[in-house]
Amino acid sequence: MGADVLVIGGGNAALCAALMAREAGASVLLLEAAPREWRGGNSAHTRNLRCMHDAPQDVLVDAYPEEEYWQDLLKVTAGKTDEALARLVIRASSSCRDWMRQHGVRFQPPLSGALHVARTNAFFMGGGKALVNAYYRSAERLGVQVRYQAPVSRIELRDGRFVAAWVGDERLTAGACVLAAGGFESNREWLREAWGCNARGEWPADNFLIRGTRFNQGTLLRHLIDDHQADAIGDPTQAHMVAIDARAPLYDGGICTRIDCVSLGVVVNREAQRFYDEGEDFWPKRYAIWGRLVAQQPGQIAWSIIDSQAVGRFMPPVFPGTQADTLPALARQLGLDEAQFMQTLDAYNAACRPGHFDHTVLDDCRTEGLAPAKTHWARPIVKPPFYGYALKPGVTFTYLGLRTDATAAVRFGGQPSANLFVAGEMMAGNVLGQGYTAGVGMSIGTAFGRIAGQRAASAAQRRESAHA
Template sequence: MDDLLEQTWDVVIVGGGNAALCAAIEAAEAGRSVLMLECAPKPYRGGNSRHTRNFRCMHSGPLSVLTDTYGEDEYFDDLMRVTAGKTDEGLARMAIRHSESCLPWMEQHGVRFQPSLSGTLSLSRTNAFFLGGGKALVNAYYNTAADLGVQVIYEAHVTHIAIEGHQCTGLDVTITGQSHRISARTVILASGGFQGDVDWLARAWGPAARNFLIRGTPYNRGVVLADMLDQGAQSVGDPTQCHAVAIDGRAPKFDGGIVTRLDCVPFSVVVNRDAQRFYDEGEDVWPKRYAIWGRLVAAQPDQVAYSIIDAKSLKLFMPSVFPPEQADTIEELGEKMGLNGDALRETVDQFNAACRDGDFHPTELDGVATEGIEPPKTNWARPIDTPPFYGYSLRPGVTFTYLGLKVDAGARVQTPDGPLDNVWAAGEIMAGSILGQGYLAGFGMTIGTVFGRIAGQEAASHAQ
């Protein structure tokens, strides 16, 4: 350990997830000495990347497990739709274009893919799924990095990036209770957002944030982000925006991961604690709209909602990790879920009466909509009328926050006086540059992979 702490490294990377690993591999392949500082214990290494399952990828024809074509303009239009235009178009299009070359690079470095799973067929053209999920991807990259000579220190808590002028002169890190100063020719910051710090969330969102569940890693507490902002690095993104999805209300407070996500919303009616609907459940296909539901539920009383389906829809989405509540009547289901059963019955009856006949297609926009009811349901609007009935409680689940560090196309960290000479950022710590709001399934991995690789290449060149 002392040898690792006392030498001057070509590249020091703060973080241990996808972006950090991509940067480490690129820098090591360029012949540079690389040290990764991962604050999590080894079994929990990998940050939010442990919980991912796919990578959104542009391609001009069938590519690996991807089918057909997914061009730059369509990809960008999908991003514009979910972000309402709040993105840096130059950086966004660069990430999209680079994604096509990233997929074969990932395969060359140990990542294996599989065809889309049942319940995710709508993604077969746009998203490549990892065989074994995010944990398998993380382990593959760590194995590749080790073969390249990358050194890793776990439970290494970086507390300060020493900036003098436009130069990083060292990093302060605490390991097993002792403080150390590490020297580096270049530094890559890939330590994520601040979702693990509930007090910071509450300052940004208000007291309601204390009711949120953190489905991402608890080790991303924003320490390095705050340190850099305090030293004048330019910020990007809104502190009140984050990747927040509606997850199972029975999930743990931290680190529940992707298995706690519920994909039932498009085939359901969603009500609040007063058994009232509050938004169009069928607005768009789930990969493009699922991330808005965390914020929608956060705005409801007690930050809770309930998704109600019937027997017709139970097999139309990925199965949940916890079984739903079940009952033979809507009233009974409501009572089981802590709702007023009669009120829920009235809401469902009103919804059913507004449904119209149409050709139901669960994996694409089908235009099967309600009439004469607010809010409308604009797709997949079938009556909830076939027992048994099922219900899930929903709570906001925060994956990562969008406040971050501003970077340029070379991933270099910016200040009001220009870029820092030897500091780059990749992954969630800079994703707010592209994700102003909303989310697109698999796009976080795209950002991390593209900018991680760029940061590693640029740092390696500078260190030479």
């Protein structure tokens, strides 16, 4: 046997599992599909962890109690979440930072300003790349074996128990296994299959950009569901999907491709019409619904329109937007129908009601008699120069996954496996049926990665004792 515990994946959840299993005394082999320079999956693009806390704590200000965290999650998922597992994640988020620090993760002082998350989220010093590197250094120091460019194509099971994994023609056995190999967001064919062809004859998935790693093909996820009939959960079209700069690269654009001015202006589609309330809620609670909204528009494209009043109130994009001194000129530069564009903007401007504008709170600046309404931060777009940013759907990770419980065990016909566990994107759909709130993906990966690693070590050790 190569190791007590086999961990398949190389991102945050996989690393948490590997570290916990090793700390519990198990020998561990981690298989990362990517080359070393691309290791870490989507975790390398993350920035923070959403944390529950009942009072100010080191890098977190004020308090963010369990119930508020739960209500935030409940709101963005519209109830499509397993409350017991969600609360498990929330509680675990309050006590994991000391363990993370022990493995080299550093946090930066509280942030203030337009992100509204100094109270709710702990930011990694150096971002996700630094976190991933710290975990790999710690893993190697503790004796975790790491193999790169080692994609697992299939696994062997016997009566719901893990037996072996295959990397090419190589068969690797272990006493227990943790699956943490990500979703299927990089698998264009699967995305096409999930999203299908719409009424306009378009294949929406053909216009999706992938914000993270190209290595998340969903190979093992499909293998477990189709070939082993593992219990699945989630809708294959639901994902962490952000409206990003349409000029972003196909893969690995990461955080710098985000366009954060949506809530401070209006968004129009190819037909120059608005289609959703831009001011529904704070941006960290709503940014991850806009990719899906844009995906449902003609051509899977839209434009965020702001004026100079909004400049300086949001994280500026890496690349400048299209700029014009008049709205008609902006419409022409964006290639939008000028008459329809002006009709949309004039109707919006006329519907804005006076209020006290404050982008740091849910203010009273709203529209009246307009559909869709803009419920907060609605100010007439009148101050030149004007800016337009083209948006496309950017998929971060998919929510279809393996059903699990508080033990992180993979389930077959409702029965938990004795030695096969799951963490991270491969099970995030248990908590995230739809929607997203900033930092919760890392909370899920950290909580279930640690549980899976600990359980896998125990399962492997029990098996060894039984064979002794």
